[in-house]
Amino acid sequence: MRTDSRTDGALARLARFCYRRRRLVLLTWIIAVTTVALVGFGYGAAPDNDFTGGDSESAKAQALIEQHFPEQQGDTLTLAIKAEKGIDDAATRQKIEKVIAELAGSPVTGPVMSPYQDDNLVTDDRRIARTTIPLSDKEVDKTEVKPLVDMVKRTSDDSVTFGLGGYMAEKAETPPQGPAESVGILAAAVILFIAFGSLVAMGLPIVTALLAIVGGLALMKLVGYLVPGPDFTMVFGAMIGLGVGIDYALFIVTRYKDSLQEGDDPESATVKAITTAGHAVLFAGITVVIALLGLVVMGQRLMTGVAVATSVIVLVTMIAAVTLLPAFLGFTGHKINALRLPRRTPRRDQAESTPSRQRRTLAERWAGTVQRKPVIAATLSGAVLLVLAAPTLSMRLSQPDASVQPHDRSSYTSYEILSEGFGPGYGAPLIFTTRVDSADADLRPVVAAVRGTDGIASATPPRVSKDGQAATFAAFPTTGYQDEATANLVHRLRDHVLPRASGGQAVLVGGPNAATIDLAEESGSRLPLMIAVVIAISMVLLIALVRSVTIALQAAVMNLLSIGAAYGVIVAVVQWGWLGPALGFPSAMPVTTWVPMMMFPVLFGLSMDYQVFLISRVREEYERTGDTRTAVARGLARTAKVITAAAAIMIAVFTTSLLGPDIAVKQGGLGMAVAVLIDATIVRMIFVPAVMELCGKANWWMPGRRAPKAASLSQVTVGEETRV
Missing domain, CATH: 3.30.70.1320 (Multidrug efflux transporter AcrB pore domain like)
Incomplete structure (x- = not known):
């Protein structure tokens, strides 16, 4: 006989309540979202784009200038x-x-x-x-x-x-995001319609995700009062919320449809969907949230704001998936397949007369092909990932300035004219400041040493503050804001020129140029720590779920390789300029500082999601058959359609960022689209079955356990119930 998994648990009770009280649940959601939207969008916190601060030298220089030269403040x-x-x-x-x-x-x-x-x-x-x-x-x-x-x-x-x-001129002429999100929603609708073949089934994930996104974005605006974030937070939050919101609803609707086909009534199918796919959604969402909160390790105020804000929208989409969606399923019932796409299906007698070998799905046959040559498949796929990741070794970080803006903008015209007339370094001034004892302090030796340094075009005379306690002057490099030579110049000034010329007096190098250099280097030095923390926490969660150290290690390594490959593609396109203009990048430029930081936790969390959905089904088949090869082939076949659809939706949503005007957001969207594509093809279709074939029974190794427990993963399996 068959018994539903956790039919009396908290999720089952929640599913029944939302199904039976669907009008109340829907009304509550509408009122809550409307209220939060009115307050959040009307009175939410303004974005904060000041990445300065902390203990960097440029931050200390800025603090000294703000204290003693208040007349220099303002844009x-x-x-x-x-x-x-x-x-x-x-x-x-x-x-x-x-x-x-x-x-x-x-x-x-x-x-x-x-x-x-x-x-x-x-x-x-x-x-x-x-x-x-x-x-x-x-x-x-x-x-x-x-x-x-x-x-x-x-x-x-x-x-x-x-x-x-100027900064405000750049912001003023940057157009709004435009139709990017709308195009992403349309693309997701087409993918869902192809996957489900029904307009009703297509609409449920989209409506659920949109309601959650509106509420989540409004909450993000309110959270900004506690932890401020930069202006790209809303765009990034919308992309992430749209992607995970539709994907999570997709998994649950898929499980619901499967249960109806197995003969369950709509209420029982809803309970099964929430206690299986819904349970997996909660785990997946929590994994993404934990990965996002790994940004806190970066120690940067605004990135903490991004982490908290985007975590809020993921949490809202999770809650919508297990409360709002069951209510919608209560309204649709058996009409989930209404307004179907005409499809040709074989007659029952034809299907039964077809040999099982011929009825194997394409995904299952593909897995068998990979498993027959696992060493070759693993070697080739691993080599492809390493080649794609190789450009990451030359990654440079910076912040976009006028020199990398579209060439039809006034800010780029200003940069081009000033570079021609006064040199490319005019837009990258270095601001020097130091404490002095009196208004008669003599900084001429320091200014002369700076002016005589290779790479400096000119320097202004020093001036002392009105209170006689600080002095400042500016110097203009011969190279531009984005040039690596400018960063090398700053280090040479700090490490050699200024200590010798000042006689031990602390002369600080600041200004927007130096602040960008300091931010990039601080981010680069802290990025490995964030990666280690996210991997460690995610592995602990995955071990607790799949009860296998081997699979958790496999997931960590594969996710690192796919994300590294995405980093490499970003470097090749953005920094090296390969296909850059065709993809909306006007010129070659360093990778925006926050993009790798933001990409890693998001992609690691999403990759873990797909790993959970795949491995849970593989584990289910292994417990049934005891054969790893069969389990991997069948698990891949049973999850290929839903994971492919989910990945296609993510790719479509992230790719639409290329339609927007923000250079940095384009980089992040392109990188995440590439990573999901690599994860859904090379990793899931080749690397995973090959490596699991090579590991055999070692896949299920867990210290202190002789054999896997039966049905230990049925609670998180998408589209399967516990068999007793």
């Missing part, structure tokens, strides 16, 4: 001017002065110095000029700067070109 814009006939041409001068007057007359700007008043703002040939426009308020919104950017772009013509640069 600025930079107007770059290129005149074909020179800025002194009468018609050209009229245009330039008109633009400067409009910029100075804006309510969000302070006094503007005209380049006609200071020859230092003009090149020797008088063709290129610049000026700085201070913003009057530190809290100026990008919507207030957008009209200034538009005006500058509109005024440019063949005789004179204007470019408005």
Whole structure:
């Protein structure tokens, strides 16, 4: 006879309640999501994009400047001017002065110095000029700067070109995310329709995920008051929430449909779906959350905010999958297969007369092929993963600046003009600061030493703060913001030039350029620690679930290889420029600092999800047959369709980030799409069956256990019940 797994447990009781009180559950969800959305989107915390802080030298320099030079605080814009006939041409001068007057007359700007008043703002040939426009308020919104950017772009013509640069200018002209999420939802709908063959079955995962995402994103905005996060948190949270939300609902709906086909009534099928697939969803979601919280190990305030915020949306999707979805299943009942896609199915007598060897699925036949040559399959798949991962060894980290923005933007035009007229290092100034004893402190030897250093184009005279306790000056490198030579220059100044020239006095190197270098190096040094923590915790969870040390080790190694391969592809595309323009990356650039940090926990958690769904079925078959080869082949066959559909949805959702405007988000989306593709093909279809074939009975090794317990994984098996 057959008995349902955990039919009297907490999940079973929850499933029955949500099924029987479906109207109450649905109404509660609608009211809760509406309320949270109104509060969160209306009054949520603003994003915080200040990655500075901590104990880095640039952070200490910034703190010293904020304390003693308050007049230097606040954002600025930079107007770059290129005149074909020179800025002194009468018609050209009229245009330039008109633009400067409009910029100075804006309510969000302070006094503007005209380049006609200071020859230092003009090149020797008088063709290129610049000026700085201070913003009057530190809290100026990008919507207030957008009209200034538009005006500058509109005024440019063949005789004179204007470019408005600066952080707020870049933000102002960066368009919203646009249709990326909508395209992802549409792609997921098509995949679900193909997988289920029913519009009703297709709609349930999408509606469940969308409700959860709206509530989760609103909660993320409110959580920002406790742990602030940068502006990309919402975009990343939406991508992750959409992917896992649809996937989790997909697993449960698949199990529900299987139970109906086995003759269960809708309520029993719902209970089975939640106590099997729902249990797996909870484990999978918790794994993703724990992996995300591994970002806390990075010790960076904003990445902690990203970790907590994205964990919130994953938790909401988990709760929706085991409460809201059972309520929806209560409304659909047997109509889950309504509005079907016409399909040709063999007659029952034909199916029964077909030999079992011929009825084996493609996935099962493929697994058999791999298992006949496991050494070759494991060697080739491992070699492919290592080759893809090889570029990771040359990965460089940085933050995007104007030089890597699309070339039709005003901020890029400003960068291009300034680089031509004043050198590529003009946009990458180094700010030096130190404590002094009096206003008469002499920093000229330090400035001279910096000015004479190879790689420095020029340096400004030093100036002392009004309180006579600190001094500062700036220097401009000969290389740009993204150049590796600039980072090497900063280290040379800190390690050799400044200690010798200052006579032991602490002269700090700061500014946005140095802060980016410090952030990249700190992140790179802490990344191995985060990886180790995430792997260790995930392995403990997986060992507790599958009762096998061997399989947990296999999962950790395979996940590392697939993520390493994704890192390698990102380096090749973004940093080396392979297919970069075709994929929306205007020029070669270092990988954005937060992308590898964010990718690892998300991908490791998702890979563990797929590993659990596959291995749980393999273990079930092994306990039934006692043969690893048969168990792997059948387990792969039984899970191939659902894991392939889930992976396809993830790939579609992550790939749509390439349609958006944010360079860093594009990098993360591309990397995660590649990782899921590799995981669902090379790893799950080749590496896993080959390695498990090689390990044989050692797959199930667990200290202190002679043989695996029967049905130990039935509680988390997708689409299978305990057989007694």
